[in-house]
Amino acid sequence: MKLSDTVVREKIRVEQQNAKTFLHDVIKGLNQYPKQLQSKYFYDQRGDRLFQEIMALPDYYLTRCEMDIFENKTAEIARGISADQTPFDLIELGAGDASKSMHVLRYLKNLDTDFRYMPIDISSNILSILDDKLKENISGLDIVCLEGEYFEMLHKASQLSLRRKVILFLGSNIGNMEIEEAYRFCSELRNNLNKDDVVMIGFDLKKEPNTILNAYNDKDGVTASFNLNLLERINKELQADFNLDKFEHYETYDPLTGACKSYLISLQEQSVSIGDHVFHFGENEPIYMEVSQKFSMEDTRKMALQSGFEPVYSIMDSRGWFVDVFWKAV
Numbered sequence: 001m002k003l004s005d006t007v008v009r010e011k012i013r014v015e016q017q018n019a020k021t022f023l024h025d026v027i028k029g030l031n032q033y034p035k036q037l038q039s040k041y042f043y044d045q046r047g048d049r050l051f052q053e054i055m056a057l058p059d060y061y062l063t064r065c066e067m068d069i070f071e072n073k074t075a076e077i078a079r080g081i082s083a084d085q086t087p088f089d090l091i092e093l094g095a096g097d098a099s100k101s102m103h104v105l106r107y108l109k110n111l112d113t114d115f116r117y118m119p120i121d122i123s124s125n126i127l128s129i130l131d132d133k134l135k136e137n138i139s140g141l142d143i144v145c146l147e148g149e150y151f152e153m154l155h156k157a158s159q160l161s162l163r164r165k166v167i168l169f170l171g172s173n174i175g176n177m178e179i180e181e182a183y184r185f186c187s188e189l190r191n192n193l194n195k196d197d198v199v200m201i202g203f204d205l206k207k208e209p210n211t212i213l214n215a216y217n218d219k220d221g222v223t224a225s226f227n228l229n230l231l232e233r234i235n236k237e238l239q240a241d242f243n244l245d246k247f248e249h250y251e252t253y254d255p256l257t258g259a260c261k262s263y264l265i266s267l268q269e270q271s272v273s274i275g276d277h278v279f280h281f282g283e284n285e286p287i288y289m290e291v292s293q294k295f296s297m298e299d300t301r302k303m304a305l306q307s308g309f310e311p312v313y314s315i316m317d318s319r320g321w322f323v324d325v326f327w328k329a330v
């Protein structure tokens with residue numbers, strides 16, 4: 001058997017497994033009360049494109065804030081990453097199109113730093129966009145793309161190399177987990193690292209409530225399309241018959257808890273089939289789609305200390321709306 005046959009077979013096996021897991025997660029989520037879908041499934045080809053549109057929306061301040069940090073504090077970030085100057089693997093979890101990290105990758109490369117960039121993402125589509133973009137823009141960059149779930153791929157990265165690790169987890173992706181899940185995530189991250197490895201995490205900070213709400217509730221309906229696209233994806237990939245006109249996007253922000261939540265609301269009583277499964281929706285019944293949790297600086301400190309990290313320093317954007325923290329594994 002030729003090597004390419006083996007690669008193709010392995011790719012088909014992984015795709016079949018992913019489709020099975022997707023079906024399992026959707027069925028499980030819609031059998032819960034309240035009904036729920038996992039936001040990691042937002043990112044198919046159209047979802048990736050819509051998310052790139054969201055990042056460019058005037059009200060979606062998150063990307064611009066973190067971009068401000070990456071464009072204007074690049075040297076500071078590079079210092080935090082380079083730490084003791086020994087060679088390292090720079091592993092980015094949920095890298096997306098790497099539009100922010102690209103600035104620091106170029107900076108490190110220009111300094112002739114000895115590192116390998118390993119972006120991890122569940123979306124093969126966005127990884128190929130990222131790969132093309134970085135190869136075109138940063139010549140000679142040592143890059144290995146890892147397609148799959150955060151920890152599965154982090155494990156794979158550890159099998160490929162024993163160098164010290166620097167983890168990037170940007171865009172307040174950590175806010176897309178429920179608080180207890182975020183704590184568990186950080187502890188598991190720590191268990192996958194060695195003492196003195198470094199993590200850099202982006203947190204969106206609590207601020208004026210309407211500023212937050214508007215970021216997820218744009219007037220042009222891009223965020224609504226992004227949420228509805230998951231129903232479209234389920235229709236396409238899991239033989240379902242969601243009628244998208246019968247669901248509406250609804251966003252809330254609770255300044256007490258810092259949780260910004262998206263829902264799709266069923267506009268009428270209806271039934272939806274997914275393969276052999278039938279789900280009933282009452283009028284005004286919500287499907288819980290995603291949380292975008294907001295944090296105080298004290299929240300981030302507590303999370304570091306409870307999960308085996310020492311907060312080392314932090315960099316804020318010029319408005320003080322977003323923070324990238326550096327933690328050292330202890």
Ligand SMILES: C[S@@+](CC[C@H](N)C(=O)[O-])C[C@H]1O[C@@H](n2cnc3c(N)ncnc32)[C@H](O)[C@@H]1O
Binds near residue numbers: 095148173
């Ligand atoms: C909100 S986007 C942020 C992208 C990038 N970090 C940024 O700040 O612009 C989230 C990215 O994480 C990826 N992602 C979400 N859940 C994931 C998971 N469980 N494992 C791996 N990647 C995931 C998505 O495919 C998407 O590209």
